[in-house]
Amino acid sequence: MSRSFYRTRIKFCGMTRAGDVRLAGELGVDAVGFIFARESKRRVAPAEARAMRQAIAPMVDVVALFRDNSKEEVREVLRTVRPTLLQFHGEEDESFCRSFNMPYLKAVAMGGRDDVNARQLQLRYPSAAGFLFDS
Template sequence: MHTRIKFCGLTRAEDVRLAVELGVDYVGLVFAPHSPRRLLLGQARMLRDLVPEEIAVVALVMDNPRSDIEHVVESLQPDLLQFHGSEDDALATSFGRPYWKAIAMGGQDESVFASLSDYPGAHGFLFDGHAAGEQGGSGQRFDWRRMPTSADKPFLLAGGLSPENVGLALRTARPWGVDVSSGIESAPGIKDAEKMRRFVDAVREADARG
């Protein structure tokens, strides 16, 4: 068993270097307009240059103007796009990159899963604890037992994960991957090296136990 790990909202070179050293699968760079972790393109290119080919770079957007997303794709050449807003499948597929669609679980009932069929072009889904229209990276949890028990596409669990609880999250939800931001931070956008290491260790320990 190999749970994919995505560290999201990285803003500093030292944090990207440690993520690479720890062997995470995905590095997430944020371009959502109102996020405290939002990067300028120049910053993002510098960080992107630190990521080797075997680790995928994910560009996160949330209702950004189309021209902004085009500039991100052209300048950054991300491996994946991650959409957190009201973007539809036609828009998300139009940039020539695989994409994940974030599903806000906060305050939602089971009908939220019906919306997955609205994104036939998605390469995967990310279930996050925030409410619809809110920013990700807020550290809000939802009931992991609500995760789908089967899915025809990869799904990632996000929202309120930490080194202390990710093992339980994996045993409960059995996701394809986990996405963490605030749970490995000392402040928004400032990652904590010890928490980063402990998070990866906890995931690998849970994987080893099956």
């Protein structure tokens, strides 16, 4: 039997209620995500995410999702929420993403006119912990 070093991980994202965060943990998710992108209807304030973080089960990662936020906005979330992983969905470049000294995922839009090339992504974001292909 061949052994794979990869496994499927499940993340519930866009959490806005502590009860949903608690239920996600009971269901066995690997991570919960809080959205800090300005234009999202599921955006939460850092203080709200900090309060909901109390409902997260042990060993469940906390992901902070951003889309073209400023460095100061990201730093505020880092101080307030203490996420274990960052996720960038905008035009952030490699330098910006790695500047927080945290593991991060770079989201890549799918279904557009441009082809997505995995090798080009790795070259463009060499410090990324992984890529999220978003439809």
